[in-house]
Amino acid sequence: DTGVSQDPRHKITKRGQNVTFRCDPISEHNRLYWYRQTLGQGPEFLTYFQNEAQLEKSRLLSDRFSAERPKGSFSTLEIQRTEQGDSAMYLCASSLLFLVVTDTQYFGPGTRLTVL
């Protein structure tokens, strides 16, 4: 499978615990995005990387959220001291932006987080 993969697919945690999600983009895609989606809403942009550089962070991304893409390949999203409001689907997407007009993003299957 050469699509975007995410791990784990589901995570249940207790309030106050830390969680980490992993995303493996499509091979050779240089851009990687994180989104959060709650029921009945579209995905909300959180942050994105071009290669290993984190270029943009949403104001929605509180200090409890941190993302890394250390070698420009896979990325991790960590949430510290989880709150019930963090319960959502966390989506990762990747794209290849190189001398083209459009930045076409392809999504992974998502990680569903439930905070009890």
Next chain:
Amino acid sequence: QKEVEQNSGPLSVPEGAIASLNCTYSDRGSQSFFWYRQYSGKSPELIMFIYSNGDKEDGRFTAQLNKASQYVSLLIRDSQPSDSATYLCAVSGDNDMRFGAGTRLTVKP
């Protein structure tokens, strides 16, 4: 605040009919426009994108863009029950992609 607005639906059409989905956006600097389909419990999958004014056709799907009116639409011809899903409009600028809340489409056999 950059907004992407869609009618939440549900939109119900009979099998074989044309389904018309609409989207408006507020940021005039938006450059590219995307339609994604999302089945319940699944992640969004790309249907098509458009960045020039006019129509773009791909099989049963036609995207229409009018930048002056800040309006983008998706037409689905010969709708099938398998097209029943939520359709997300997405608009990209320089540094992010913004999604509408989606329109839920039901195609009745």
